[in-house]
Every structure is written in structure tokens, then in C-alpha cells.
Amino acid sequence: MKKYVCDVCGYVYDPAVGDPDNGVAPGTAFEDIPDTWVCPECGAGKDSFSVQD
Amino acid sequence: MQDFFKAEKVADNVYWVGAVDWNVRNFHGYKTGRGSTYNAFLVIDEKVTLIDTVKAPFLHEMLARISSVIDPSKIDYIVSNHSEPDHSGALAMTIEAVKPEKVFASPMGEKALKAYYGDLGVTVVKTGESISLGKSAVSFVETKMLHWPDSMVTYLDSAKMLFSQDAFGMHLAGSRLWADEYDRSVLEHEARKYFANILNLQAAKVLDLLKALPTLNLDIRTVAPDHGPLWRRPEDIKWILDLYFDCATQAPRPYALVAYSTMWHSTEKLANTIADGIRSTGVEVKVADLAVNDRSAIMTDVAKAGAVAFGAPTMNNQMFPAMADVLTYVKGLRPQNKIGLAFGSFGWSGEGAKQIAAELTAMGIEQPVEPFFQVKYMPTEADLQKAFDCGVKLGQELLARIGK
Numbered sequence: 001m002k003k004y005v006c007d008v009c010g011y012v013y014d015p016a017v018g019d020p021d022n023g024v025a026p027g028t029a030f031e032d033i034p035d036t037w038v039c040p041e042c043g044a045g046k047d048s049f050s051v052q053d
Numbered sequence: 054m055q056d057f058f059k060a061e062k063v064a065d066n067v068y069w070v071g072a073v074d075w076n077v078r079n080f081h082g083y084k085t086g087r088g089s090t091y092n093a094f095l096v097i098d099e100k101v102t103l104i105d106t107v108k109a110p111f112l113h114e115m116l117a118r119i120s121s122v123i124d125p126s127k128i129d130y131i132v133s134n135h136s137e138p139d140h141s142g143a144l145a146m147t148i149e150a151v152k153p154e155k156v157f158a159s160p161m162g163e164k165a166l167k168a169y170y171g172d173l174g175v176t177v178v179k180t181g182e183s184i185s186l187g188k189s190a191v192s193f194v195e196t197k198m199l200h201w202p203d204s205m206v207t208y209l210d211s212a213k214m215l216f217s218q219d220a221f222g223m224h225l226a227g228s229r230l231w232a233d234e235y236d237r238s239v240l241e242h243e244a245r246k247y248f249a250n251i252l253n254l255q256a257a258k259v260l261d262l263l264k265a266l267p268t269l270n271l272d273i274r275t276v277a278p279d280h281g282p283l284w285r286r287p288e289d290i291k292w293i294l295d296l297y298f299d300c301a302t303q304a305p306r307p308y309a310l311v312a313y314s315t316m317w318h319s320t321e322k323l324a325n326t327i328a329d330g331i332r333s334t335g336v337e338v339k340v341a342d343l344a345v346n347d348r349s350a351i352m353t354d355v356a357k358a359g360a361v362a363f364g365a366p367t368m369n370n371q372m373f374p375a376m377a378d379v380l381t382y383v384k385g386l387r388p389q390n391k392i393g394l395a396f397g398s399f400g401w402s403g404e405g406a407k408q409i410a411a412e413l414t415a416m417g418i419e420q421p422v423e424p425f426f427q428v429k430y431m432p433t434e435a436d437l438q439k440a441f442d443c444g445v446k447l448g449q450e451l452l453a454r455i456g457k
Contacts, residue, residue, distance in 0.1 A: 008202055039199065
């Protein structure tokens with residue numbers, strides 16, 4: 001599973017870690033996160049993320 | 054023509070070379086009733102270093118202050134702690150004027166500066182990196198989202214000085230550099246207002262940073278923010294750190310805000326009556342008409358309050374627009390640990406108070422008294438009694454939650 005980086009603030013979403021504080025369990029692929037989820041660092045939406053090179 | 058702006062020494066080989074914006078009253082919508090300063094600092098060493106610049110119209114003032122110490126073309130390094138234009142507005146022009154060897158910014162700072170001003174040839178520095186200036190050295194700590202993605206702070210080892218960028222700052226113009234030269238109640242008001250309007254949304258991160266501060270092993274004797282006075286006495290540094298801890302914790306206080314808009318005084322009557330109900334419980338209360346209280350003043354009181362009542366008329370099936378403005382703004386700043394009440398008046402269909410209630414719910418503000426409370430046209434005596442009772446319940450509920 002690919003890591004995604006927030007274009008706004010540089011936060012990296014690592015599927016292995018997930019975002020448990022905001023209801024995203026470890027092991028969740030970025031594509032499977034609900035569209036209502038926002039960057040836990042800066043509040044940007046999912047569409048502000050790009051695949052990490 | 055001779056320039057009369059002078060630098061002011063803040064430590065050995067360190068000078069304040071910023072600008073005072075005495076008459077700014079609207080800072081991107083934040084009402085700056087006491088003006089502001091844009092602080093920039095000059096470090097004289099083998100590598101002459103300028104830390105931050107000023108808002109674009111103040112370039113000349115900054116260069117004049119620098120010139121009172123050294124020829125600006127002798128500047129070797131510029132550090133940009135924060136790319137917001139009140140600190141970077143003069144950066145591109147300064148680079149052009151002094152042609153520094155290097156300009157340093159955080160990784161996100163480099164991107165932001167490029168987006169604002171084009172390629173300035175910025176060198177990226179990361180947390181923990183240290184750059185020698187000769188006898189002294191500067192090191193950097195990124196403070197991402199405090200309050201922008203690019204934010205960082207710079208520590209100068211020789212002076213044991215932390216250039217804290219927007220953190221620990223305030224909008225306060227003055228001819229004194231040091232916080233201990235100002236009235237403490239003014240400092241408290243302006244620092245709390247600054248926190249509420251700039252940092253409140255990242256309060257959890259502020260707490261994390263305050264807790265992590267001792268682990269950074271920085272011996273900090275002076276804190277130099279980019280706005281307002283600098284902190285030099287240990288008791289003052291402790292005072293501002295404690296104030297930040299208090300602001301970030303957002304523990305509810307026995308203080309309530311009743312903010313309202315009104316068209317024909319119906320909602321105003323409810324507001325004043327609710328406030329008197331709150332007052333009768335012993336909770337301090339403030340009433341604010343949005344026609345004469347701007348959003349930054351309202352947010353300052355929201356941050357202070359344990360209970361917030363928002364009321365507005367319905368206009369054309371919507372809540373009165375001034376209320377929508379304030380609620381949008383307050384929501385973005387994510388206040389925590391508040392209870393609330395939505396109220397209002399209407400003539401036709403009455404969506405306003407419901408919309409306010411929905412906004413409060415979206416902010417996570419519990420409304421334990423009423424889902425919403427509104428009256429048609431003009432409140433009757435029975436309506437006013439209910440408004441008073443709502444105020445009493447809100448005050449009592451707040452006291453119960455505080456444990457009083």
C-alpha cells in the first residue's frame with residue numbers, strides 16, 4: 001500500500017499506521033479512507049494528497 | 054536624505070531592526086486596536102544574519118534601522134521563519150537590495166516562498182540543523198502548523214535567544230522593546246486575543262510543543278517573537294508560557310458570552326434577558342451585538358467563555374449574515390469545552406436559530422438547555438420569562454460542569 005503526502009503541510013499518511021485518533025484503523029489503504037476524512041495536521045481534504053514518491 | 058530610524062540593541066551583537074505599524078487596525082480581519090510591530094533581528098558575526106523581514110510597505114524602515122548598525126549589503130544570511138507576507142513581504146526586495154549569500158527557510162517555507170515570490174534560491178533547513186555564523190550559531194526547530202505549514206523558530210546560541218516567529222507574540226505597537234516595560238493587563242489581553250484568533254485551532258499542538266520544550270535542551274534566556282514586545286526576565290518567560298498553557302488547555306471558566314444580531318430589537322431583547330438569567334447564577338456574562346463587535350473580538354470572548362449563546366433573526370430563510378460570518382470564523386478556530394445555546398426571532402418561517410444550533414453542533418458545542426429557542430416577531434412576556442430561564446439553566450449547567 002502506498003504512502004500519501006499532504007500537499008498543504010507535508011503530513012505523510014502511512015497505511016500501516018493509519019490515523020487511529022480520527023477513526024482510521026492501521027492497515028487502511030488511502031483509497032479506502034472515507035472522503036470526509038481530513039489531514040490531521042492541517043485540515044486539508046483528501047484531494048490535497050498525492051502519492052509519495 | 055538622512056534616515057532617522059535606528060536599530061535597538063537587544064543583546065551583544067543582536068539588534069532589533071523591525072518596524073512599528075502604529076495605525077494598522079485591520080489585520081486580515083483581525084481588529085488590531087493597538088496596532089502592531091513586525092520584528093526583524095540583525096545578528097553581527099562573521100556571517101551577518103538577518104532574522105525575518107517585515108511587511109512590504111516597511112522595507113525602507115527596516116533597511117534604515119539596519120543601516121544604523123552596518124551597511125545592509127554586508128548581510129550574508131537571511132532566515133525566514135514564516136512565509137506569511139507580514140514577515141516575508143519585504144524579503145524579495147531585501148534579497149535584491151543586499152544580495153545575501155544564503156536564505157534559509159523550512160522545507161514547507163521554501164515551497165511557500167516560491168509560490169508567493171518565485172524562486173528566491175532558498176536553502177532548506179530542518180529541525181535540529183545548525184548553521185555556524187562564526188562565533189555563534191543558529192539552529193532551527195520546525196513548528197509545523199504553528200501556525201502555518203512553513204512555520205519554524207530559530208535559536209541563537211550566543212545570546213541564548215529564541216526567535217519564536219508568531220508564537221508568544223501579540224499585536225501591540227509601542228516604542229518599548231521589552232514586555233516588562235508594558236502594562237501587564239494590556240499584555241494579557243493582547244496575548245490572549247492573539248492566541249484565540251491565530252493559534253486556537255492548533256491548541257493540541259501547542260500543548261505538545263510546550264511539553265516537548267524542555268527536551269529540546271535549549272537554554273532560553275530571551276524569547277523574541279515577530280509581533281509585539283520581547284520577553285527577557287525569567288518570570289516573564291514563565292508568565293507567557295503559563296498563559297499559553299492556560300489558553301491551549303481551554304478549561305471552562307465561569308464566564309459566558311451572549312452574542313447576537315438584531316433587525317428590530319426582538320433578538321436583542323432575548324439576548325439581554327438571557328444574559329440577565331446567566332448573571333443571576335453568579336456567572337459573569339458579556340453581551341455583544343455583532344453590528345459593533347467584530348469577529349476577532351467575539352472570538353477572544355469565546356475563548357475566555359465556558360458558555361456561549363448565539364442569537365440572530367431569520368432573514369430571507371437564513372440566519373442573519375453577520376452571525377454566519379462569526380460562526381464560520383469561530384468554527385475554524387475550533388473552540389473546545391464549551392456549552393451553548395442558539396436563539397433568535399423570525400417573522401415567516403424561522404430557519405435562523407436552527408441553523409445556529411446546527412453550526413454549534415458541528416463545532417462540538419453541546420447545547421444542554423434547548424435544541425434552539427426562537428420567538429415570532431416580538432417576544433411576549435412569557436417568551437422573555439423563558440429566555441431568562443434559559444439563561445439561568447445555561448449558567449447553572451456551566452457551574453455544574455466546572456464543579457462549583
